[in-house]
Amino acid sequence: MMLDGNGIGRREFVRGGAGLVLGSSLLTAGCGVGQEKGSEEAVKKVVPAKVDGDLLIFNWTEYMDPKLISGFEDRYKVKVRTANFDSMPSMMAKLRSGNEYDVIFPTADYVNRLVQANMLLQLDREKLKNADTIYSFFDDPWYDAKSAHTVPYAMYTTGIAWRDDKVEGISGSWNDLMNESAKGKVFMLDDFQEGIGQANLLNGFDLNATDPAELAQTKQTLEQQKEYLRGYSTNAAPQLLSGAAWIHHAWNGDIINTRNQAKNKDPEIFKFETCKEGIPVGSDCMAIPVNAKSPGTALLFLDWILDPVNASQNIQYHGYPMPIEGSEDSFAELAADDPAIEVSVDDLESGSQFKELSVVERKAWDRVWTEVKA
Amino acid sequence: MNDAFWRRFLVPGALWLAFFFAVPFGIAIAISFGQAAEFGGVIYGWHPENYADALDPLFAPILLRSVGYAAATALLCLAIGYPVAYTIARFGGRWKNALIALILLPFLINYLVRTYAWVALLSDEGLLSNIAGRPLGIINTPVAVIGGLVYGYLGFMILPIYASLERMDPALIEAGKDLYGGPRQTFWHVTWPQTLPGVLAGALLVFLPAVGDFVSAQLLGGPDTYMIGNLIQQQFYGADNWPFGAALTVVLMAFLMIFVAFFLRGGRSAERREALA
Numbered sequence: 017m018m019l020d021g022n023g024i025g026r027r028e029f030v031r032g033g034a035g036l037v038l039g040s041s042l043l044t045a046g047c048g049v050g051q052e053k054g055s056e057e058a059v060k061k062v063v064p065a066k067v068d069g070d071l072l073i074f075n076w077t078e079y080m081d082p083k084l085i086s087g088f089e090d091r092y093k094v095k096v097r098t099a100n101f102d103s104m105p106s107m108m109a110k111l112r113s114g115n116e117y118d119v120i121f122p123t124a125d126y127v128n129r130l131v132q133a134n135m136l137l138q139l140d141r142e143k144l145k146n147a148d149t150i151y152s153f154f155d156d157p158w159y160d161a162k163s164a165h166t167v168p169y170a171m172y173t174t175g176i177a178w179r180d181d182k183v184e185g186i187s188g189s190w191n192d193l194m195n196e197s198a199k200g201k202v203f204m205l206d207d208f209q210e211g212i213g214q215a216n217l218l219n220g221f222d223l224n225a226t227d228p229a230e231l232a233q234t235k236q237t238l239e240q241q242k243e244y245l246r247g248y249s250t251n252a253a254p255q256l257l258s259g260a261a262w263i264h265h266a267w268n269g270d271i272i273n274t275r276n277q278a279k280n281k282d283p284e285i286f287k288f289e290t291c292k293e294g295i296p297v298g299s300d301c302m303a304i305p306v307n308a309k310s311p312g313t314a315l316l317f318l319d320w321i322l323d324p325v326n327a328s329q330n331i332q333y334h335g336y337p338m339p340i341e342g343s344e345d346s347f348a349e350l351a352a353d354d355p356a357i358e359v360s361v362d363d364l365e366s367g368s369q370f371k372e373l374s375v376v377e378r379k380a381w382d383r384v385w386t387e388v389k390a
Numbered sequence: 391m392n393d394a395f396w397r398r399f400l401v402p403g404a405l406w407l408a409f410f411f412a413v414p415f416g417i418a419i420a421i422s423f424g425q426a427a428e429f430g431g432v433i434y435g436w437h438p439e440n441y442a443d444a445l446d447p448l449f450a451p452i453l454l455r456s457v458g459y460a461a462a463t464a465l466l467c468l469a470i471g472y473p474v475a476y477t478i479a480r481f482g483g484r485w486k487n488a489l490i491a492l493i494l495l496p497f498l499i500n501y502l503v504r505t506y507a508w509v510a511l512l513s514d515e516g517l518l519s520n521i522a523g524r525p526l527g528i529i530n531t532p533v534a535v536i537g538g539l540v541y542g543y544l545g546f547m548i549l550p551i552y553a554s555l556e557r558m559d560p561a562l563i564e565a566g567k568d569l570y571g572g573p574r575q576t577f578w579h580v581t582w583p584q585t586l587p588g589v590l591a592g593a594l595l596v597f598l599p600a601v602g603d604f605v606s607a608q609l610l611g612g613p614d615t616y617m618i619g620n621l622i623q624q625q626f627y628g629a630d631n632w633p634f635g636a637a638l639t640v641v642l643m644a645f646l647m648i649f650v651a652f653f654l655r656g657g658r659s660a661e662r663r664e665a666l667a
Contacts, residue, residue: 105630108430129429206608208628245613247530259514260529375426375631382629383448389616390452 054134058306059165065143069310070095071317074107074117078273079170080321081333088320094313102250103207111135116307118314123300124159125372127166130303136165137304143315146322151339153361157299166301167318170269170336171359173297173367174210175290177252177266177274179259181282190218190291193265194244201262203255204241206248208385209370210296211238214265217294223368226377231384238388248389253277256286268357272335272350290356297359297367299339415643422636432632440637449621449638453645456618459532459607460600463539464547464593470540471547471592476581479555493548501542505609508538512610530612538606546595554588555581583661590657598646618642 073085077100085096099117101107104126111120111130122130130136141147144167154168176192184197193202193214204211215237216225225231246260252270255261257277264270268288275283302321304314320326324342331338337347337359351358359367373381422440424432478489496504511517512534514525528534562584566576604619611617618638625635 103627105430106627108630109626112431132429133431208624242613247612258516259525375428378426378629379631379634382624382631385624385628386452386621387448389613389620390448 054306056134059134059136059138061137061306061311062140063137063143063304063311063315065315065319066312067092067094067310067316068312070097071118071310071313072097072099072116073119073317074099074101074110074115075119075121076100077102079121079334081330083333084321084326084330087326088317091320092313092316094310096317111305114307116309117305118308118310119317120303120305121169121300122166122303123298123370124157125298125370127159127301127303128372130305131160131165135306137306137308137311138164139167139304139315139318141167144319144322146319146324146340149322149324149327149341151341151361153364154299154339160301166303167322168339169300169302169321170334170338171297171299171361171364172336173268173290173295173357173359173363174205174214175266175268175288175295175356176263177256177271177286177288178263179256179261179285180287181285182259182262186287186289188289188292190214190293192263192289192291193241195263198262199244200246201260202241202244203247203249203252203261203264204245205265206250208381210265211248211388212381212384213296213368213370214291215241217291217296217368220293223294223296224371224373226373226380228380231380235384235387238384242388257281268359269335271354271357276335284353288354288356295363295367296370297363298369299364418636418639421632422640424633424636426631426633430630437633440633441641443634444637444641449618452616452621453618453642455616456601459536459539459615459617460597460603462536463543463600464597466536466540467544467547467596468589468593471544472551472589475548475551475555475588479552490549490552493545497545502605505538505542505605508534508541509609512537529610532611532615534610534612535606535615535617538610539600539603542603542606543596543600546599547592550588550591550595551585552588554585558584586657586661590653594650594653598650601646602642 071094073080073096075098080098085098088094089096099110101110104123107120107122108126108129111117127136141163147167150167154163156162157168160166176186176190178186178192178195178198182198182201183195185195186192193204195202212231212234213223215234216223216230218237219230219233221227221230221234225234249255249261249264252261252264252266253274256264256274266288268290271286271288274286278286302318304311304318308314321330322340324340327338327340327343328346331343331346331350335350335357337343337351339361347358420434421432423437424434424440425437427433474493478486482489509516509529512526512529513519514527514529516529518528519525528537558581562580563576566580571579602619602622604617604623607615607617607620608623622635622638622642625631625638
């Protein structure tokens with residue numbers, strides 16, 4: 017089929033759409049709905065885990081098996097609608113402008129922000145039957161003391177995906193973004209955190225380096241890498257499948273997603289590596305916003321996703337390991353020939369995680385990114 | 391009927407403008423003087439330094455590129471749109487309305503979806519490359535970005551030109567011929583001046599949204615096609631710095647308003663010259 021691999025990348029689609037509705041969130045934000053901080057009492061509301069209405073979940077695209085959602089609908093006789101975001105700032109913008117979601121999927125660094133702003137309901141783990149299946153590493157993670165507001169969802173890493181039928185000389189380094197045989201066919205993630213992060217690591221700096229001298233060098237690295245780029249994209253699967261990208265800076269789940277969609281191509285030509293200079297790792301969570309309309313149903317939903325059988329099914333769909341006892345075999349099956357896509361709790365402890373930058377630091381990073389792209 | 395009666399009809403339009411332009415723009419201005427909060431969001435206040443940041447020469451090449459792409463888009467739309475409008479207006483006959491409806495039809499589909507269609511058509515293994523028998527290499531280049539803009543905004547050029555052609559009295563062309571004007575002379579001395587207001591309106595309607603567009607560059611662009619719209623979007627949804635994004639927006643608006651003022655003044659004097667000639 018001619019359209020093979022040119023399928024609309026839903027993540028990018030959401031991003032474009034997000035801009036088009038920005039006006040409306042600006043409007044509500046300006047009307048004072050987007051308060052700086054919620055009240056502390058609202059956070060402590062006690063919610064029984066029973067059905068109290070339909071659900072609206074707010075998630076990345078292609079990040080949860082739709083069959084799990086319909087299974088939940090059948091089991092509890094409720095409707096579940098899904099809305100998508102394409103970046104953490106856009107999720108925050110929607111939340112701050114007063115939109116009511118029942119379950120959200122923030123990354124660890126954003127959990128920290130949401131907790132500080134009193135925007136997440138406290139979760140009583142006693143009410144979650146499957147809470148015991150969560151790895152103990154997440155009993156008291158750095159981003160949410162005593163895991164009071166969140167349960168973990170998935171663990172991920174960033175690396176390089178490539179077409180083994182086209183590219184030669186892959187070396188296990190971030191330098192592979194400057195592979196000569198793929199010059200002009202390389203895509204970098206269109207995400208300033210990931211872009212600057214990998215260049216920091218390649219230069220031997222801390223992933224979150226903000227020192228001006230270091231950032232100046234990182235900027236040079238990004239400019240050198242740009243010579244090899246065909247573009248910036250957060251849409252690895254269609255780019256790799258269509259042959260637009262021979263090398264794509266990507267998340268580990270992207271490669272599973274790509275292989276799942278390979279159709280008339282051999283899935284084995286799509287490879288993924290992590291890089292020896294350092295690997296950005298991270299984890300994200302499920303949480304219930306304080307203004308959720310159906311927090312009781314939402315609790316049941318979290319429990320549903322944490323169920324090891326459901327988690328195993330979910331992993332086959334999104335391709336990321338989940339920190340849930342009993343789901344390991346499912347991921348091991350995906351990672352059989354691909355140890356690079358694995359992320360373990362050890363990696364989370366020893367690997368580099370994106371930290372939350374201060375306003376000044378974030379501005380410095382954004383400036384580097386703009387200077388490179390200008 | 392007195393003036394007071396007719397003035398009532400201004401109310402819906404004025405309300406529309408107030409709610410969907412003045413109020414949101416006021417909010418954007420308020421945000422542009424705020425400060426980005428540590429945990430995201432905006433702290434309102436008086437921080438004119440956002441504007442000093444927005445006027446940084448770093449952004450000049452991005453703005454110039456955007457203006458260049460938009461100007462190229464407007465010229466291409468004129469080159470494509472004028473003959474189309476002319477053909478429909480002069481030779482459309484009873485099919486006129488149907489033909490105009492056909493031109494409007496794609497606009498019923500979201501611009502984003504239509505741009506994705508171009509991704510599929512232009513990509514290395516897409517329809518056009520298949521027909522050509524080799525990858526065309528158009529996608530991820532400025533050509534693709536400008537092409538996406540032309541496609542996206544062409545209708546805004548055709549409609550005003552069509553309207554001004556429709557308004558024109560065909561007897562004028564007859565008169566031109568009667569005065570021994572050849573087809574070319576008649577066009578440049580009769581038809582073109584008559585439709586100049588439509589051309590100017592179309593040029594503005596295409597140029598203005600094209601300058602601020604971010605969809606085409608994001609989906610069809612390459613490493614060197616960063617536009618001002620992409621930069622503004624990055625401030626809202628990447629860097630989480632709404633005040634700076636809002637300040638950039640206001641500066642862009644101011645720049646475009648000055649441009650429009652000069653453009654319209656230039657247009658009017660051109661019309662006057664034509665009228666005297």
